[in-house]
Amino acid sequence: MSLTTAASQAYEQLTQELDVGLFGAGTRLPGERELAERIGVSRVTLRSALTALEGEGRLIRSAQRGWFVPATVLGEPPSTLQSFTEMARARGLHPTARVLRQELRTATLDEAERLRVAPASSVLQIDRLRAMDGTPVCFDVVVVPEQRAPDLVGAALENASLYETLRELCGVTIYRSAYSVAASTADATLAKMLNTTIGAAVLVGEETAYTAEGIPVLLGLNKYRGDAYRFQADLFRRA
């Protein structure tokens, strides 16, 4: 407290005033000039204190507008597209992916339509079994037109993130995905793969992924163990 420097004095006083709740959450602080005068330091010194508080996340700066007390946000991340790999990492788990199949074939009529490519053109199908910390969680089928990602055909996808590989190897960045999920139950084959029982709940996700230009580049079918996965999103209601 009896630190002699003006900067730390300003810092201390601001910290205390924030602790006490003198400035309500989400509100704007008084202007720098006014604050500086009240605390009894110059604006330059005041700013160094404010910047320090910003570094600690206790204040938010907005140029030409003012300093704001962060509003207590307890909200989840907004409707963002998170890949399996990213989600696992965010939870501190170790994601793995075993490739069961990776080969070229001709597209079905339905696939060609959804991917907007010529019927019977060449597509790459990839079947993977995905696990977190060794526990199988998801059986995953992906279909990509060869012409939109030619370098993916022979790529090493074992334990790799497909989204990241697409971006780094093929220069294709996924921007938006149309996603739908439904509930189903496991048949014998799936039950064996996911190490669960026949009839167990399964979450089935269908995905069509697009670039920012609106070009469809990927069809996905994910079958998650019902007790191991939860799909999250933010929805907005139309006015």
Place this chain on the structure above:
Amino acid sequence: MSLTTAASQAYEQLTQELDVGLFGAGTRLPGERELAERIGVSRVTLRSALTALEGEGRLIRSAQRGWFVPATVLGEPPSTLQSFTEMARARGLHPTARVLRQELRTATLDEAERLRVAPASSVLQIDRLRAMDGTPVCFDVVVVPEQRAPDLVGAALENASLYETLRELCGVTIYRSAYSVAASTADATLAKMLNTTIGAAVLVGEETAYTAEGIPVLLGLNKYRGDAYRFQADLFRRA
């Protein structure tokens, strides 16, 4: 990309709201004054953001009339969220809702926390059984704090849309919902209600709905027959 200037902040928010389809294609945006207030920015700043969006062709300006979302040019699949009622209408089916329970009780600790109200404060619980053309499809539990929607307690909710009732009767408009879905199976009670078998696939949705100000006003739990409902959403990747 997190420029702190107010203009770019407004731009980012508008972009996202356009992305998630908050404003339907071809519709008029709310007035500049209203938009500015909601985004928390002055009208002048808002207009610079709107002008930028216009330059990208994402908005159309019409003097003295308003700002419009261009009608979808390409075959962009506008796979926005379909509410229960909307989905039913889209298929030419007749949606109904039978109220099984509608009474006040005290909130659990968990509910109080999620709704940000005092523990043990009064909440209204509504249980409904929703059907399409007479076929039960969804069992639905909703919890609303009494203080945030006092007029809902005795309201007639039979076959009504809860969101619309909230808005018209209580002046509460839902802006965003944090939604999560998981797969499960039906127990005896649920199987009987949904007219299906024990062990059948069930899609369980959990919702926390917020106003534009970020105040949580509603907790929802929906249990859909797995063979009768499919959850759809567009997801976006954060830049």
Place this chain on the structure above:
DNA sequence: ACACCCTCAGACCAGTTAGTCCAGTAGTAA
């Protein structure tokens, strides 16, 4: 003596804000 760092007051800039006034639009009632 000197160099160095902290602090200060001041000035200027560009972005932001609240506010006012205007002209065109749309809907309604006479």
Place this chain on the structure above:
DNA sequence: TTACTACTGGACTAACTGGTCTGAGGGTGT
């Protein structure tokens, strides 16, 4: 039709904000 009213975007102003830079004072250590 006509007149009226409420609302819309368009334009502009004056005041204010943080961001940046300058030059001067005042300590401290060498």
